[in-house]
Amino acid sequence: MDAIGVLMLCPMNNYLEQELDKRFNLFRYWTQPNQTEFLAQHADSIRAVVGNSTAGASADLIDALPKLEIVSNFSVGLDKIDLTRCKEKGVRVTNTPDVLTDDVADLAIGLMLAVLRRICQCDKYVRSGAWKLGDFRLTTKFSGKRVGIIGLGRIGLAVAERAEAFDCPVSYYSRSKKADTNYTYYGSVAELASNSDVLVVACALTPETTHVVNREVLDALGPKGVLINIGRGPHVDEAELVSALVEGRLGGAGLDVFEKEPQVPEELFGLENVVLLPHVASGTEETRIAMADLVLGNLEAHFSSKALLTPVV
Amino acid sequence: MGSGAEQLPEIIVLGPPAVFEIYDEQFSSRFRILRPWESEEPLPHFLASRAHTTLAALCSGGYPLSAAVLANLPSLRLVVTTSAGLDHIDLTECRRRGIAVAYAGNFFSADVADLAVGLLVDVLRKMTAGNRFVKNGLWPHKPHFPLGFKLGGKRVGIVGLGSIGLEVAKRLEAFGCAISYHSRKEKPFVSYTSYPDIHELASNCDVLVLCCSLTEQTHQMVNREVMLALGKDGVIVNISRGAVIDEKELVSCLLQGEIAGAGLDVFEHEPRPSPELYQLDNVVLSPHTAVLTEESMEGLYQLICGNLDAFFTDKPLLSQVPDE
Numbered sequence: 001m002d003a004i005g006v007l008m009l010c011p012m013n014n015y016l017e018q019e020l021d022k023r024f025n026l027f028r029y030w031t032q033p034n035q036t037e038f039l040a041q042h043a044d045s046i047r048a049v050v051g052n053s054t055a056g057a058s059a060d061l062i063d064a065l066p067k068l069e070i071v072s073n074f075s076v077g078l079d080k081i082d083l084t085r086c087k088e089k090g091v092r093v094t095n096t097p098d099v100l101t102d103d104v105a106d107l108a109i110g111l112m113l114a115v116l117r118r119i120c121q122c123d124k125y126v127r128s129g130a131w132k133l134g135d136f137r138l139t140t141k142f143s144g145k146r147v148g149i150i151g152l153g154r155i156g157l158a159v160a161e162r163a164e165a166f167d168c169p170v171s172y173y174s175r176s177k178k179a180d181t182n183y184t185y186y187g188s189v190a191e192l193a194s195n196s197d198v199l200v201v202a203c204a205l206t207p208e209t210t211h212v213v214n215r216e217v218l219d220a221l222g223p224k225g226v227l228i229n230i231g232r233g234p235h236v237d238e239a240e241l242v243s244a245l246v247e248g249r250l251g252g253a254g255l256d257v258f259e260k261e262p263q264v265p266e267e268l269f270g271l272e273n274v275v276l277l278p279h280v281a282s283g284t285e286e287t288r289i290a291m292a293d294l295v296l297g298n299l300e301a302h303f304s305s306k307a308l309l310t311p312v313v
Numbered sequence: 314m315g316s317g318a319e320q321l322p323e324i325i326v327l328g329p330p331a332v333f334e335i336y337d338e339q340f341s342s343r344f345r346i347l348r349p350w351e352s353e354e355p356l357p358h359f360l361a362s363r364a365h366t367t368l369a370a371l372c373s374g375g376y377p378l379s380a381a382v383l384a385n386l387p388s389l390r391l392v393v394t395t396s397a398g399l400d401h402i403d404l405t406e407c408r409r410r411g412i413a414v415a416y417a418g419n420f421f422s423a424d425v426a427d428l429a430v431g432l433l434v435d436v437l438r439k440m441t442a443g444n445r446f447v448k449n450g451l452w453p454h455k456p457h458f459p460l461g462f463k464l465g466g467k468r469v470g471i472v473g474l475g476s477i478g479l480e481v482a483k484r485l486e487a488f489g490c491a492i493s494y495h496s497r498k499e500k501p502f503v504s505y506t507s508y509p510d511i512h513e514l515a516s517n518c519d520v521l522v523l524c525c526s527l528t529e530q531t532h533q534m535v536n537r538e539v540m541l542a543l544g545k546d547g548v549i550v551n552i553s554r555g556a557v558i559d560e561k562e563l564v565s566c567l568l569q570g571e572i573a574g575a576g577l578d579v580f581e582h583e584p585r586p587s588p589e590l591y592q593l594d595n596v597v598l599s600p601h602t603a604v605l606t607e608e609s610m611e612g613l614y615q616l617i618c619g620n621l622d623a624f625f626t627d628k629p630l631l632s633q634v635p636d637e
Binding site: 109113268 | 335375427441446585591
């Protein structure tokens with residue numbers, strides 16, 4: 001298969017890159033000094049694109065690759081891919097569901113604990129050498145807190161299962177009520193937020209869910225409420241979130257994603273009730289290999305005319 | 314103070330514990346309080362002159378209630394400690410003197426278990442390190458933060474399957490961890506695998522979570538041998554007592570890469586953890602705060618008052634330490 005041209009859009013994983021290099025004719029888009037020229041020269045040999053949550057197959061790119069047959073994404077989120085264009089042109093699309101569900105859910109709960117129990121702040125305090133006996137600050141108990149989940153898909157359900165082990169009552173918002181769960185359903189995100197102590201974003205990013213966490217929702221969550229975002233940055237109106245936190249109208253936040261990664265609003269840096277992570281929810285050795293294997297497996301299946309492993313389109 | 318205060322039951326407070334500092338006013342409206350820390354007298358003098366007839370003491374978890382101190386409290390019939398741990402109290406002497414001891418029992422177990430899980434997720438997934446990375450403005454310059462390790466499928470060994478250990482197990486099961494344990498007594502009603510000694514537990518686990526009480530047997534139980542058995546990918550979480558681990562050896566093992574990381578809420582000499590720990594990215598450090606939540610302190614206040622009220626009205630204590 002090493003005559004098949006595969007375009008990798010950005011560095012994402014060494015193992016994946018090496019394997020793509022071994023098995024295909026790999027083009028590294030980020031190393032091209034002039035991307036327009038590169039496309040003009042090599043477009044005809046590129047039959048597959050590998051993107052991730054940072055860089056995806058936009059309409060422009062799809063249009064520039066007349067021989068494109070498949071987009072195999074190193075992520076479960078599809079928001080960076082123009083799915084409509086792919087459907088129009090008969091381009092297949094695969095992603096990496098399931099293998100990262102546990103890691104993302106683990107981190108969501110980890111962020112809840114880190115924010116409510118001030119774990120990062122405590123570590124900073126001890127490392128500074130300032131710890132004095134009798135010097136203490138009370139934090140907030142996590143067990144038993146009401147957890148509200150936006151989106152009860154694979155990841156949302158996994159978050160719910162973990163929250164239950166902490167005796168947290170779980171409720172959710174979804175496009176439609178799920179028949180096979182006992183969790184409390186709310187018909188709007190604002191209503192969910194009003195009835196939650198912790199609100200978790202766990203849905204896909206679409207035009208409908210952009211800024212699903214807006215001023216109204218943040219107000220409903222309130223000065224003791226905590227927002228956890230393990231979805232996509234644009235799920236949250238970031239400017240409103242920053243002012244709510246700075247002004248004390250929101251109790252805290254644990255954020256793995258941001259509107260313009262890797263830029264993060266600096267106003268958040270000094271806040272003890274905020275924990276910030278550099279988009280690492282699927283970032284474990286084990287899971288990244290599993291994701292890479294899915295990307296490779298999907299490409300091999302496609303080019304051997306076998307059924308795709310995890311097709312979206 | 315008005316004459317009303319003279320009729321309130323008298324207690325001596327030793328510490329003072331955090332819950333007392335938070336609820337001082339409330340305690341003072343229900344009890345007449347002796348406050349040795351506010352006096353310039355050395356403790357034995359204070360006790361001899363002021364606490365001769367005091368029947369009840371409220372003490373913090375760190376306060377060494379030794380036979381010597383007890384000797385200066387000749388009328389004492391009750392000790393209420395604000396902790397779940399009892400290693401600071403000379404229980405033998407209390408038994409000999411017929412002094413009842415009440416403690417926090419299982420009250421804090423959820424909060425302590427929550428912190429144990431939080432520390433473990435933090436070490437494996439590098440949350441505190443990641444937070445530092447972003448807040449130091451490093452992300453735009455260094456796009457790839459190091460990968461962490463998956464929690465699911467990890468073999469977790471719980472040392473001490475009491476109330477806290479069971480709560481830790483219940484939580485970590487939901488993360489897909491495989492639970493086993495080593496405890497003084499095997500628990501017949503749990504489905505977890507039991508190992509007869511900590512070395513065997515460590516050899517068969519990826520993570521050790523220390524949830525046992527501090528006793529002569531558990532003192533420095535986690536030594537170099539145990540850490541080597543745990544292995545280079547191993548992680549230790551300690552929410553029990555610092556002295557359960559040989560801290561010098563822990564530091565060596567971390568520096569030499571003999572274990573992969575540690576989440577620690579307790580240390581051998583608080584408030585002075587081994588300073589080498591401050592340089593390490595693969596440890597998460599916490600200043601013995603596992604029980605210090607608003608909810609726990611509020612509940613603890615109620616529990617302490619309940620125990621003291623019961624004592625002063627000759628009713629059974631709410632949370633008496635069981636006889637072993």
